[in-house]
Amino acid sequence: MSDAKTESAAAPKKKRNLLLLVGLPVLLLGGGGGAAFYGMQAGWFSATAHAEENDEPRLVPKSEEKRASAKEGGEGGHGGEGGEAPGHGGKPTPKGEGGDKYASSYYPMEKEFTSNLQDSVHFVQVGIAVSTPYDERVLENIKTHEIAIRSAVLMALGETTEDEVFTAEGKRHIQDRLAKAINGVLKEKEGFGGVSNVYFTNFIVQ
Template identity: 60%
Template sequence: MADKPAEDDAAAPKKKGKGKLIIMIVAPLALLGGGVGAGMYAANAGLLGGGGHTPEKEDHGPKLVPKEEQKRAAAGGEGGEGHGEGGGGGGERPPSGEGGDKYASNYYEMEKEFTSNLSDSMHFVQVGIAVSTPYDDTVIENVKTNDIAVRSAILMTLSDTTEDQVFSSEGKQKMAKRLTAAINAVLKQKEGFGGISNVYFTSFVVQ
């Protein structure tokens, strides 16, 4: 009976050792779990880079202009003069009609006329040119910025034109389409975007 307390005393350190081992294993797991939880919270709250709420990149490219938006701007906004009771136009809006283009046309007349010899001919052509785009002023500004390159493309296109094309309406329409393609090719090369929808002749002389 005298030996039993000694055995109990020898077993006690073993139990304490197991207790320390369990505490050492549980503590890192608790820290790891807490770190993961904190990381998930920070990500959801947008505190970490690449979180759930990433701001969208703002598009600074040309934008299409609906006709209604252009009309409101020309009339001074929705509450501008000429609309509603007491407006300068008697409170009546003009009929909108049916059909037509969905987007507004933004026009720009190029400075100076273009003069070029015709292909395989003694004649030359002199034309005034205006362009239109359904986009905002960004496209027009691109035309102005690249004026020299655009003018060069127009002159080369005119020099490839034959007499048959300049003496008929159908030929002039084809020439306008070729000029549109030439201008857009320059804008795409320089700015990455064309945007010109039509070319118009403001003057047309063949001599």
């Protein structure tokens, strides 16, 4: 008789232990899932995940562009206070139509480039500067890999013909070719190009 009572008393304890073993993890999982769901709705994880997935230079808005300032203390009206400019009767400079949506950062390559022209006794010597609408990381990458970039520019410049150096359209073709060469090096080294344009600061054919 006593054995039957002991067994009947132990049965509820086993059920309670079983419920604790099964129910507690389910409760914890439910609470954790609810917290995770709330965090996703609140945007706790999205910004971090996006930053980790997309660790690339960002486009710089025009409002953040670094502007060249007029010389301080200059005479003859090199721009007044409050955005005034000479030639507009003291009124703020009108904002023209169009314009770039993003800022432009420029980097002039220090040394000039000299290369023979294809199938010609002439050679071309150019100075170039590059521009990017992305943040300073692109310019830092250019400085870091400048030796590789100079090599790529010289190789691309070696594909230039006499017809290209004497016309404006031909020079634009050269600019495009040089931009592709520079971006090719940056993509190879850093996984991201970012150079939008190449500009000539000097152009001599001899």
